[in-house]
Amino acid sequence: MNNEQAAQWMRQTAEKLVEHKDELSKLDQFVGDGDHGVNMERGFRAVVENLDDWKDLSLSQLMQKIGSALVSNVGGAAGPLYGTAFMRLGTAWTDVDQVDGPAWMSGMAKAVEGIAQRGKAQAGDGTLLDVWSPVAAILDENEPDWKKIEDAAQTGMEETESMVVKKGRGALLGEKSVGHLDPGAVSSFYLFQALAKTMDE
Ligand code: ADP
Ligand code: MG
Ligand code: MG
Numbered sequence: 001m002n003n004e005q006a007a008q009w010m011r012q013t014a015e016k017l018v019e020h021k022d023e024l025s026k027l028d029q030f031v032g033d034g035d036h037g038v039n040m041e042r043g044f045r046a047v048v049e050n051l052d053d054w055k056d057l058s059l060s061q062l063m064q065k066i067g068s069a070l071v072s073n074v075g076g077a078a079g080p081l082y083g084t085a086f087m088r089l090g091t092a093w094t095d096v097d098q099v100d101g102p103a104w105m106s107g108m109a110k111a112v113e114g115i116a117q118r119g120k121a122q123a124g125d126g127t128l129l130d131v132w133s134p135v136a137a138i139l140d141e142n143e144p145d146w147k148k149i150e151d152a153a154q155t156g157m158e159e160t161e162s163m164v165v166k167k168g169r170g171a172l173l174g175e176k177s178v179g180h181l182d183p184g185a186v187s188s189f190y191l192f193q194a195l196a197k198t199m200d201e
Contacts, residue, residue: 001099005198006062007051012194014044020190027183031170035076036183043074043082059099063090077168078184081115081128088114101142108136119167126163126170126177128184131156135192146196153192160185 017040024037047069071083092107123133134156165177
């Protein structure tokens with residue numbers, strides 16, 4: 001992935017989030033406060049608006065910029081979590097021009113670690129980490145298999161439906177949170193679906 005592809009990834013993600021904004025907010029009405037679609041759309045819109053200004057940045061710098069734009073513009077619980085994930089990609093990719101298999105593997109491992117620390121969460125807690133974590137887990141030294149990544153993200157998202165949510169607003173519902181997809185897991189699926197689409201083109 002180069003800077004231009006990363007920018008395309010952000011555009012594709014923003015497009016998906018706009019398309020699925022109501023669906024994401026609706027899911028968040030079951031397990032939260034109903035704003036996840038609005039939050040994500042606002043955040044990725046802000047990222048896309050800045051992409052032209054960021055086109056000469058290194059990938060590391062670009063990921064840092066995306067991360068801080070997400071922290072400031074997504075807001076809520078998801079902003080700092082998504083923001084941390086991208087900022088960790090940024091730190092992992094210092095001195096990297098072209099993100100290849102090993103860079104994806106180390107970057108995603110750091111991103112998952114960052115989300116887990118920030119959210120005091122682990123896989124199985126019924127959050128966006130249940131998408132990020134299996135995606136990171138299937139990466140190895142080889143160039144990523146984008147179809148497999150999309151599939152892993154989808155399976156991770158689907159599995160949140162049967163989980164008792166242990167972190168974030170959904171945790172207040174206890175057992176009643178079972179039977180609903182986690183909104184953050186669904187938005188993360190769209191993010192990785194957009195990545196797969198961008199990289200396969
Ligand atoms: P808020 O809950 O502040 O309204 P959002 O609705 O934008 O924020 O985001 C909610 C999503 O954030 C959840 O669906 C979940 O995936 C994620 N989330 C919330 N808290 C945590 C946490 N402590 N650890 C990991 N993920 C979390
Ligand atoms: Mg919410
Ligand atoms: Mg909120």
